[in-house]
Amino acid sequence: MFEYAPAPESRAIVDIKPSYGLFINGEFVDGTGTSFKTVNPATEEVLAEVAEASDADVDEAVKAARRAYTRVWSRMSGAERAKYLYRIARIIQERGRELAVLESIDNGKPIKESRDVDVPIVAAHFFYYAGWADKLKYSGYGETPLGVAGQVIPWNFPLLMLAWKIAPALACGNTVVLKPAETTPLTALLFAEICQQADLPPGVVNIVTGAGDTGRAIVSHPDVDKVAFTGSTEVGKAIARAVAGSEKKVTLELGGKAANIVFDDAPIDQAVEGIVDGIFFNQGHVCCAGSRLLVQESVADEVLERLKRRMSTLRMGDPLDKNTDVGAINSGEQLKRIRELSEVGDAEGAERWEVACDLPTKGFWFPPTIFTGVSQAHRIAREEIFGPVLSVLTFRTPSEAVEKANNTPFGLSAGVWTDKGSRILSMANRLRAGVVWANTFNKFDPTSPFGGYKESGYGREGGRHGLEGYLKGEAS
């Protein structure tokens, strides 16, 4: 591997305050709860103290959202709502570098991903849904908003998940109370400042920081009309139970255990790139990650050899270094879970291979890892690890591949690698997953719906279909 000189992106562009309050009714307020610290996972440096919203704070936020909904936002024409969303999209573009650096500092993801993937898609997402605000009559889902949306998002794509939640909600005429994850609140708070710059009417967007209790307060608040959650299947099920018997509309985007299926006629080098992208992109903290490699037996040895060679060239380390491919694990807690499940993999008899590299002494790190000799019964083939750990299984026929791929309670995504178009389409038809990538992986676009089958959740985000979760729908 070539030696590269360090090429760190400057931190000078971001201004992290020592402490942050809640963003309610267009202003930052102290809140009545306690506070928590957010750290840089690459260094364990404390970045800021952040308010933990209490039940009373959440109630204030919901009231502000309701007022804004009733008095301003639901009365405004779609064309005028669109202009606010276009403004937000443009400010995100203008402040793109700042957002990218802050995201990498707070989340641990490589700057090349936050800069080239997260932030551009965030801006595009607002731009796309801005255009829907005055075109809802063409959506096929009616034009009537739901009211106040309570939204709880994860730490793996903090700003992108915020965009997926807020952009369609606002376009459809709803107001929102959003809680970012407790380990990655900073870009959401910077987004609050962007809302101020855009002169968004107070209360249309409210950001309340906190952990599980704050999330529960939002989800169970009686004046919330819509709950949107991205996160673990376990919490998703708890939310489904919590809203049972209410009028709340719910969309859930949950876990996955995607099969990435490589046939013997696949272009192997491209497939290897796709496998690497599928599981090591964003340190594997991706709900749709291709965490199960299903490779046809006849090419398994060759694929694995090339995969290991490619993995050996991945650069791991400082997320702000422009050459870094794999950054830090987002939290000590997540690192513990990845370690535990990997040890279960060892104990159950799978063979571990990891990239030999020097890990930084501070921060949370886990090297890119693959397990071979994995059977379908192994926990590392069934449970979501949510880290840079790939389980490798083999198959002989397309039917066997389909059976193994679908042998999971999840159904978020899948990948197919083959030169044969008819086989791609036949596999796509038979895979029980909400997104199927063929000869590519981890592709996202504002126009393209995303979401899962089975226990990967329900509802879609993105595209025209993403409007459905925020509209009342045609009367039935």
Next chain:
Amino acid sequence: MSRIDVRKTYKLYIGGQFPRSESGRSYVVNDAKGKLLANAAQASRKDARDAVVAARAAFGGWSGRTAYNRAQVVYRIAEVLEGRREQFEAEIRASEGVSPARARAAVDAAIDRLVWYAGWADKITQVVGNANPVAGPFFNLSTPEPSGVIAVVAPRGPLLGLVSVVAPLIVTGNTVVVIASEDNPLTAITLGEVMATSDLPGGVVNVLTGSQAEIAPWLASHMDVNGIDLTGVEDVELAAELEVAAADNLKRVRRPSPDTDWLAEPGLDRMTQFLETKTVWHPIGV
């Protein structure tokens, strides 16, 4: 002594440039009170043909851009127009003699129309495209594609009608040769200045000023023009003749619409009339 103002020469807008008419002709444009505003270029057959060449040259690149990119460029036109709104309001008042409020309303509507159409760039496919459930093991997908070079006869008026006929064509990827309103051509050229500074590639929109009756037949019979929008043709006989000429290469024709309320929200038809539907089949099987 008071300062003598520097007057602008109004020329054509072709291929991103502002050439004079090759014919060396111009015609007098008066304000609503009959006072001279300026001499506008009087485009010739050759100018029209040059404009078609420019539009054709721009088509591949423009239609090949992502819809997201086209959306941003059209939105950018709206942004730049908003920044120059006072100039447009003044021109509209001079040209039409309307009140400041009417002029402002027309500029507002023109900007909002551009924003509305900008949002369609990446949505029209999702509204008029289809996955078709054919009765067999085939993947079957229909998507819209732009027809190509479209000639447009803009309706009467300096700005709103012009924006309303051009925006729906370019947002879907067509390129345009537009004949500006004969009585209100100056604002069309000012709009060309806005487009020329909005990241819109040269040749995507080409603006001709002059005699509709002289130029339109050359565009209607031009074999490298794929469609013609006759919205602004008020002479019924001329419209019919243009439609006959357009039949030579089966141009897509939009007939005149004299009663259009340009302040009302449009439908999809100005986009869909100049879109082709492409259907792709592919077998499904192991």
